[in-house]
Amino acid sequence: MNATDIREFLSTVAPFSELEREAIDNLAGYFSEKSFAGGKEIGTFRQPGRHGLFVIRAGAVAILDEAGQELEQRGRGELFGHAIALDGGVRDYRVRAVEDCHLFHLDAGILDQFSADHDIVRRFLTADPGERLRSLAQRSTGTLADIELRQPITASADTPIARCASLMASHQVSCLPITAGDDLVGIVTDRDLRTRVLAAGIDPSAAIDQVMTRDPLTARLVTRIDDALVEMMRLGIHHLPVRDESGRLAAVVSAGDLLRLQAPHPLRLVRDIQRADAVDDLTRLARKGPCLLASLAGRGSEVTEVGRIASMITDACTKRLLQLAQEQLGQAPMEWTWLAFGSQARMEQGLVSDQDNGLLLAEAPDEAASRYFKQLAEFVCDGLADCGYIYCPGDVMAKSQWRMSFDQWRHTFEGWMLEPEPQSVMNSSIFFDMRPVAGDIDLGRRLHGEVLDQARESKLFRRFLAAESMQHRPPLGFFGRLVQESSEDKGQGINLKKRGVLPIVDLARVRALEGAIRVVHTEERIQSAAEAGIMSERDADDLIHAFRFIGNIRLKHQVALYERGEKPNHLVDPDTLSGLHRRYLRSAFGIVRTAQKALAQRYQV
Known part of the structure; x- marks a missing residue:
């Protein structure tokens, strides 16, 4: 040749x-x-x-x-x-x-x-399979250092409130960092002046440290713009101090500044959803989500970021629907918490998602309260369906049976853990991915904490859960070959949700329950398990990179289908991948298989 x-x-x-x-x-x-x-x-x-x-x-x-x-x-x-x-x-x-x-x-x-x-x-x-995945080039995206930043206007903690307001007006800024020497100790915004000073009747001659927000969240110049936006939207803040390499204050950026740089951006959609006046306006906005998420992925955003933003859109729709429902139904008769389960709870949703949710009530409701919360749940779940979130195939929704008092929820979890059997364990696993979205957040966190403590004490239940997690195995057949499956309407390929993503989600869940780890995001669970000594740092890092790689392949596949006008699915034909990606996909599946073997050995399943 x-x-x-x-x-x-x-x-x-x-x-x-x-x-x-x-x-x-x-x-x-x-x-x-x-x-x-x-x-x-x-x-x-x-x-x-x-x-x-x-x-x-x-x-x-x-x-x-x-x-x-x-x-x-x-x-x-x-x-x-x-x-x-x-x-x-x-x-x-x-x-x-x-x-x-x-x-x-x-x-x-x-x-x-x-x-x-x-x-x-x-x-x-x-x-080393993990080393191969870690070596993949990450996308190069704009950082805060890439944008034009103004030198910040600052004041000291003993500056009078009136003087700070004057500084903000003369320099036409909407926030003022408060410093002590080179250290950032607080921040005050124009909203703070309205709500904490004028509305509260505070003397304007008082020192600003009486009304400032102490120890505010900060970012570094190397922080990616998208990461800064996601964190600001998650925490509901509008101003973010930025530090330089030495840790000194370099600037303050606003969410508006970053959204203008990134437009069109899904986080702008989140803001618009929060302001929707009616359900029709909300559903019209929500149905823009898949297109904007696909665009975000097309610009190079990875699955972790897209998943967080997709879930933030779902959260925003849920919260606004709850507000609209209460405007119609009146004030709730008791404290309540809206709970998200599954991928929404984990902040790992994709372009198209179904809904998994529940309603936690502070106490057992009487007939009138039951009627109120039934109407509330139906309003929200039906509204989410209109927004494009299909009803849960397993009926895990607040409008169904999953609308209970604190004690009922706790007794339900106790029943699963005290007398576990395969079917109940399979049905219950989604509920351990729990996150309070609206209402009394502390009530939801208390339930989650008690459930985690119960799970840590029930090794038998965790053993059943570990056995159930083995039902989703990576598609590696004899001689390390990729095993494909067929679907009448989707052709042939590998179901990257069932064979790739879910095995890692299941592994992370068992490890989290083992250590009563409160975070529910899969990557954070794995990292926390490593920090707690439940997994080795190297194994955890390998698993995280396998999770990202498999998720990115699935995301790109779904975006391609969406752009062709087809419904996104999880069945990826490996022959459509480059030789490099096929090899790395095998590496990722190998990491998952090794992690499953370790879990099976630990729980003797």
Whole structure:
């Protein structure tokens, strides 16, 4: 085969397919050709070793352990010779031709030099699956340092309130950072002056530290604009002090400033939803969400950010519907909390989501209260359906049976945990992803805390939950091949929700219950489990990167379907992915499988 043919072939093989054409042209001339008849031993590859790299041009080979047991098979366009992780560890392996093979071989010295010059090749050939995923280039997005920031106008903590108001008016700013030397100690806004001074009758000659917000949230110059926006919208704040590399105050940015930079942006939609005057206006706004989220993903935002913003849109719709309902029904007869479950609770929703919610009441309602909260729940759930959030297929909704007093909720959880059995455990798992959205937030947090304490004490229940989590396994079949499934209306592929995302969500949930960890976002659960010593830092980081990679592949697939006018689904055909992404998808699934084995061993399931 001539050099031109080798170049054309290498351009289809990961990781060389990701290189510039000139780099492939330079490399092609260094490959030699080798052929082996079916059944012939190709060699033993000891680790560490200098065997160079073999690329399979035609045929197939078997990777065997030193005892001759077949571990996996590799075919056209796949590699061997380098270090390979086998059953979770790097070890010596043998290679045998399964059928007649035509191979290209690159000498170890040339490979070393080429890998040093091309980091993508070096990373691809690492035997550590987590390292491969960690090495993926993250998108380069605008940071706060990239925008034009004004030098902040500041005042000291003993400055009179009237003087601070005068400073804000003369410099036409809507907030004033309060400093002590180089330290930021507080912030005051024009809203604070209205609500904490004028409305409260505070003497304007008093020191500003009486009404300022102490120890405000801050960001760094390196903070991404989108991250700053998400955090500001989550906390309901409109001004964000920005620190430089040394920790000193550099500027203050407003949510309006950032939204203007990012427009059109889904967080602008959140603001508009919060101001909707009627249900019709709200539903019209909410149905813009998928388009804006798809646009956000198309601009390079990753699944973690898109999931948070999608869930913030759902939260905003829910809160506004609750407000509109109370305007119609009147004041509630007792304290209550609206609870989100599942992906909304975890802040991990996608372009299209169903609704999982419940209503927590402070006490057992009488007939009139029951009627009120039934109407409230129906108003909100039906409104969410009009907004595009389909009714929960499992009927986990406040308008259904999941509208109970604190004691009823607690006794329900106690029943699941004291006498667990497979069906009840399967049905209950979604409820452990709980987050209070509106109403008496402390009441919801108290219920969540008691439930976590109960789960930590019930090892039997966690064992059942661990066993249930094993129902969702990554699609790795014999010899490490990706296993596809078929759907009449969606074709063939891998269900990345059932086989990729849910296994990690389930793992994180069990680990969180083990340590009574209060956070519910999957990545935060995994990280908290590592900090608590429940998982190793390295295993947790591997799992987080696997979660992000699988989620990003699913998100891009859903965006492509949405832009073609098709309903987003979870079934991804691996043949539509690049060779690089197929390899990395296998790596991600391998990490999940290893984590499941560790969980199964811990709970003996």
